[in-house]
Amino acid sequence: DGGITQSPKYLFRKEGQNVTLSCEQNLNHDAMYWYRQDPGQGLRLIYYSQIVNDFQKGDIAEGYSVSREKKESFPLTVTSAQKNPTAFYLCASSREYNSPLHFGNGTRLTVT
């Protein structure tokens, strides 16, 4: 079955540590996205990529970094520079311009 796999489901880190969230898709989609979800707010875009080796900052990119070395993979690193990293992170993909979004099951990151 095609889909998006995010791992791990839960992640705990100490303040000051960088952490990388995995996102893999086998849908052959070109576009991939990282969103952050906080209680009472809509999903906010962190980064997106429309093609391998290219990505653009979203609305809240500060303190995050990404790479897109392969079409299937779009890992997100939450750096120690991110002021409030505790959140639910969702990865999504779409085939192209006007296609449905497919989401992973999310990673809940807790930083203490």
Place this chain on the structure above:
Amino acid sequence: KNEVEQSPQNLTAQEGEFITINCSYSVGISALHWLQQHPGGGIVSLFMLSSGKKKHGRLIATINIQEKHSSLHITASHPRDSAVYICAVKHNTGNQFYFGTGTSLTVIP
């Protein structure tokens, strides 16, 4: 200012009731999406529409482009419909999506 507004924020219904969730948006769009998020957090795409109406089982989605408004209807609601329903729009320039804050639906047996 939110580009996408949903109402109501929370909704409780008795099993079997007809449910309507509303979405208004303020930007030019190429498509509108209705998404469903279950308590575990995963999100499923229900509909993508740019005009008119779509139906899938007990779910119906409509959009009025002139009024910048969409509705999601659930007929004969069931407890398994309990979830957060999110409206999202694809901006008509670029690749940006804007999301509503969601409507939390609870259907009581």
